[in-house]
Amino acid sequence: MDKGWATNFVSAGLVGASYSIDGIASEVLRSAGLFALSGAVTNQLAIHMLFEKVPYLYGSGIIIDRFESIREALKTLIMEQFFTPEKIESFVQSQERTIDLTPIIEQTDFTPAYNALVRSVMDSPLGGMLGMFGGEAIIGKLKEPFLEKIKLSTIEISQSESFMSALNTHLHQGSSHLTETIESIVVSRLAELTPIMIKEMLHTLMKEHLGWLVVWGGVFGGMIGIVSVFLL
Template sequence: MDKGWMTNAVAITVIGVSYIAEGSASTALRSAGLFALSGAVTNQLAIHMLFEKVPFLYGSGIILDRFESIRIALKTLIMEQFFTPEKIESFVRSQERTIDLTPIIEQTDFTPAYNALVRSVMDSSLGGMIGMFGGEAIIGKLKEPFLEKIKTSTIEISQSESFINALNEHLHQGSGHLTDTIGEIVELRLAELTPTMIKEMLHALMKEHLGWLVVWGGVFGGAIGIVSSLVL
């Protein structure tokens, strides 16, 4: 059972018991039950009014009414807390020396580069001479050594100081554009949210804690009821 309805049930039970009890205990129990029920129901209604419009109750359905403001606030929160230019720049800086392109280069097929080399040689003035001695079949023996050499050379280039510095400089220059791109993605995603989706999302996030508001409303209401019965 929901925490709110359970609290209401307990309060109603206490009120029922008060009619069985006698003397000052009856009065105390009845006051405690009534105040607890009042506090719980009031908080329950207030929570309901956050998410749903209630006829004749001004201010109800505030989440639906303030949908656009909530959506803008969500974007501002996301961008200011997670994707500020400073934080993106800091992340890029922290990743500077961890960039290793070797695995990518190892998996890259350099055959198109070899084919381009063969075409260049065969189309050059040397093509006719090579054709007399077997043509591309002769050059084909160089394929594997060529591919291995170009792969090794590319890895050496990617690990050179000049290449790393150029790559890091490009990343730093692009961090501002990255912030704008992330902002656009966040905005597009939030634009897909409807008032109902916002309501359901916030309700799902807050449901557990909102339930405790009803419980504590009942507890404090009951305590006030007992104090009131003793004072009066």
């Protein structure tokens, strides 16, 4: 059973039980039960009004009524807390020294570069002379050593100070564009949300904790009820 309704039943049970006994105990039990039931029901109604529109009750259904404001607040929260230009810049700086293109270069097929080299050689005056000695077949023996050398050279270039400096400069220049891109993605995704989706999302997130509001409303209401018996 839902903890909120369980609190209501326990509170009502205390009121019912108070009529089976006499004296001050009856008054304490009845007052505690009534105040507890009042607190629990009031909190339960307030929670219901938060998500659902109740006729003639002004302010109910605020999540649906304030849907646009909530959606804008979500966008502001995401952009200001997670994707500020400063935080993106800080992330880029933290990644500067960890960029390693070696794995990518190792898996890259440099055969097109070799083929372009062969075409250049064969189209040059040297190509005619090589044709007398077997043409491309002679150059073909150099393919594997060439591919290995060009990979090593490319890795060396990617690790050079000048290359890393140029790459990091480009990343810094692109951080502002990255912020704009992220914001456009957030805005487009939030635009897909409907009032019902927002309501269900918030209700799912808060359901467990909202139930405890009813329980504590009953507990504190009961305590106030007991105190009131001795004060009046």
